[in-house]
Amino acid sequence: MNCWHCDRPAHGTCIFCGRAVCREHAQEMPHIVALYHDTKGIHKAVVTAKALFCGVCEPREDPVEMPELK
Template sequence: MVCFHCEQAARGVCRFCGRALCRDHMKNKMPYIITIYVGEANTPKAIVVSDSLWCGVCKPQPEPVEMPEIY
């Protein structure tokens, strides 16, 4: 597998879209939300992985996207 940006040997993949990344292009990192749930006192909480690899090209959406066509 080769890097999406420069075609060097890939060392990881973007957590959001799966693009391959070499060591030089693994510098972009973003938090990745694994799940959200309602905790104590009815407070929303999230389980988050910090510093997940991000290719810098894809655009993870900050808000949920409605998909009524699924139903």
């Protein structure tokens, strides 16, 4: 697979959209790994600070609301 930006061999893939990017074009972006409620019902998130990001797909800073899963 080649880099989305420059068509050279890629070093990894964007964690958000799956595009391949080389080291030169890879960017870093915090990535929410998991969301959960604590015992008081407060939303909490597990975040990785430097996930691989392609620079194209513009992930939202805040997670989108979803219907509660039961």
